[in-house]
Amino acid sequence: MTGKILPEKNLVVRHSALELIEHWAIAISGLVLFLTGMFELPMSKRYYIVNIPGLGWSADYMTSLYIHYAAAIVFTAAAMFHVFYHGLRGEKGLLPRKGDFSESITVIKSLFGFGEEPPMNKYLPEQRLAYAGMAFVILMLIISGLVKTYKNLYAPDMSLTVVLWATWIHNIFFILFFLAFLAHMAAILLRPNWPMVRGIFTGKVRLDYARHRHPLWIDDIEPAQEIPLVVVEETQAPPVPEDEKIIDNNKEE
């Protein structure tokens, strides 16, 4: 259950099991789509990829297409599930809000040592913007991909204008998807974001990290659980890895 605080373990649940499945289904199928999409270009023989052990199939366009379709089933179904499931539940935490752009700049500047981070919610403002961007890229890839699939199956003589639009949207957003993926990976490299990485694997992040960086989120969930602010003795708390220790310059308490 998202938002559950586990004080004895110094953890807070950031993502439910379902959300983890959604994320990894989209991530893994997205990477398979990217790879097999690349192999739909005539590059495997030219670049000798076909000679790499285990990639002998890469020059066979039909095999690549088959895997591409299979991955598209997971990718599309997971994306649709995500939108409708969370939409039905009214969960809007990842949707951009007013002021996210300027706040993102403040956060990004702080990541490089300029200024301080504002108190943040469960998701960072730039995460919400990136989410909207990635969602748009994924939506365009899905729509154009479905048009191309329909053409392959039922309408090879579909209007050339529609085919060209679908093709070029698919190709351009394929590049944008890759760039967005690189940006996503780059965000992980930033040290302040490291504590969030375990969250996308285990669903949980450290409570002390969440209190420090996502106080608005913790404020939202704590009253509901009626948990006292300090329930763990310092000495009982699990040790914090050296590289994840937070240097807090705002010691007001």
Next chain:
Amino acid sequence: MSRQSKFQIGRRSFLKITAGAAIISGVGLPKKSFAGTDEQLSTLIDLSLCDGCADRKVPACVSACKTINKDKIPQVAQPIPIPWPRKTIEDWSKKREVFKRLTPYNFIYVHKAEVNMAGQKKTVFVPRRCMHCDNPACATICPFSANHKNKNGAVVIDQSICFGGAKCRDVCPWEIPQRQSGVGIYLHILPEYMGNGVMYKCDLCVERLAANKLPGCVEACPREALLIGTRSAIEKMAGSRAGRMNGYIYGKTQNGGTSTLYVSPVPFEEINKTMTKKPGQPDMKVEVQRRMARTDSMGKAALAAPVLGIAAAGVAGAWNWLSHRKDKTGKEE
């Protein structure tokens, strides 16, 4: 001998049959144009009529095609950029006159097949060019949609956006499209690393069709061995001719169906035996599966995936709601 006379009868009755079929279909003689319409067209190649233009150095269909397309390929870059890392280039610019195979400068050639039928030698001439398939993989999976099937059935490469990756040739069961390196859009982007020229093949003379003219090969054939007409008229005519000559049809089912129908008094298995598949010289196997068909079921599932995702969301949402309701009721009790 009896087959030969049947064959001649078939040919003599050609005009009558043609006129009959035309009257039934109400569209005029198939030899005449159906140009400029979106109506699905087919071509008929009657091997009982083609004699390979024995009296000419170059068959009339080949010659006409060459003349029509002589300026299709622009000036080839010199030197042609050498691709990296595989350094293959294909340059036909100095062998434009070649007419006994498909090249970027030659979209049709005539294969001479000497077959043995019931102890008798028989010579058949087989014009070969793009079959204009019903569901052409060369067009549907072109990464840039440079190749497209028109409503009238013609499969046409747009040379202005073709990168010459030759994927279309790889997926064509007859490996029809041919590449000329050193021309095309790739020269303006990253010629060493992406693309390798432009692909060329028969486009059924779409521009001539649009101008109310017949395809060059059809118009030039002195024996009317090549015809064009509406799909239904040509299919009817092919069936009728094959029946009369006790012959065979090729192209109706191969690769999932094509809009080129060969009619022959000789089995295509026998004709195929005279063909050795080489670059630019396709064979004529009778069993030609549409290779892309094995991806169809997965493609259909991909088309259904949005509905699957939404349905799963509905089920999960309902489950969630019921669980919460149960928890709430339990707490109240």
